[in-house]
Amino acid sequence: MALRHAVLAALLDGESSGYQLARSFDLGMANFWHALPQQLYLELTKLEKDGLVEGRRVVQESRPPKRLFTLTEAGLAELARFAEASVKPSFIRDDLMVKVQAVDHVPVEPVLEQLDERGAMAAAKIDIFERFLRRLRGDLDEETFLATAERVGPYLTCLRGLRFEEETAAWCARTAGALRVRSGLTRGGPRP
Amino acid sequence: MALRHAVLAALLDGESSGYQLARSFDLGMANFWHALPQQLYLELTKLEKDGLVEGRRVVQESRPPKRLFTLTEAGLAELARFAEASVKPSFIRDDLMVKVQAVDHVPVEPVLEQLDERGAMAAAKIDIFERFLRRLRGDLDEETFLATAERVGPYLTCLRGLRFEEETAAWCARTAGALRVRSGLTRGGPRP
C-alpha cells in the first residue's frame, strides 16, 4: 500500500476533507507525497470501510456539503505498524532527466525551455516551503524548535522538500547554462 | 508512456540486452530511471514490435544466449518527439518521508534505524556516482568537459543523481540527529 499511509499521516494534523487533502497533496504543504483528488476520494472511502478513518458530513451554506475525516485508534495503530516495517529505497523518476540524458541526440531548444520552466517552478515551491517553515518555527531558531516543539514531523519533511527544490533549481540553472554554452548562445549562461 | 523513453535514451550509448539494462537501471549507472528486469523484457519486446529498436540474438559459450537491442531511426525520431513535448512536474514519493511525517505519533526507534540505513545507502551511491563522473570527465575539469565533450547527457543526469543522494544523506543525518536529541539519546546526534 502506498497512498494509504500518506493519507493517515496527513490526518495526524487534524480532520480534513478529500478536497482539502487533494490541495495540500498537490501544492507543497504536504510535500511528502502527491496525489490527485480522485485517488483521495477513493482511498478515503476504502480507509473508512476498513475503520482506519471516520468521516462526518458537514453541511455548509453557499458551499456544497463536505465530508471531514479523522484518524481512528485503528488508523493510528496501522500507521505505527507501517513505520516499523522496513523501507524500500526511493528513486528519482523524471521525464526531464530522460530528456537531458538524450540531449546530445535531440533538439536542444525545447529541453532548455523545459529546464527554465522547471527551475521557475522549483523557485516558487522554495518560496512556499520557506514560508511554511518560518510559520511552524515562529520566533525560535531551528535548533531550539526541533529540540523542544511537540510536533516536528511536518517540519522535517518540509525541510527535505525545500532542499530538494533548491537542488532542482540549481541543477536546472547549471544544466541549462552548460547546454547554452555548447550551443553558442549565452543567454542565461554561467559567468563569462 | 514512461519507461519507454527511458529505454530509448539508455540505448543511445550503445546496444544492450534486457539484462544489462536492468543492471544499470537498478544500480546507479542510469540514475535517471529505475526498472525491474521483467518490465524491461516486456518493454523491449513492445519497442521491437513497434520498430523503435532492433534486436539481434547473440549466442555465447558458457552463458545463455542473449538479445542485444539497438535504436532504430524511428526510435531516435520518437525520442526527439518526446523531448519536445511538455513536461509534467516530478514529485518525491517516499515511504520514509511518510514515516518521518508521522514520527511524533509513532515509535521513534525503527524510524531512526531506517534513517541510518537510508543514509548509508545514499553514501554508497555517492561513491559510485563520483567514480562514474570522474571516469567520464577524465583529465578535464568539469567546466571544460561540459563545454567540449561530444556527449554530456549522462554526465549531467549523473550530476543530479549525485546531488540528490548527497542531499538524502545530509537529511537523514540531520533528521536522525534531531530525533535523537529529542528522545534523550545522543548517539550520532549533532554537536553537544
Next chain:
DNA sequence: GATCCCATGTAAACAGTTACATGATTAC
C-alpha cells in the same frame, strides 16, 4: 456569459511490482 473555485465521485487505461518459472555456469 465565461471562468474559476468548491466538492464529490465512477470507469477505463496505463504503469509498476510481486510472484512464479526455467536452466546453465561460476565461485565459495
Next chain:
DNA sequence: GTAATCATGTAACTGTTTACATGGGATC
C-alpha cells in the same frame, strides 16, 4: 551443496493517471 550471476520470460496484482460526470456559488 549452496549461493550468486547470467539470461529470459509469463501472469496476477496493485497503484496511478486520465477521462468523464455533476452542480452550485463567486468573480470578472
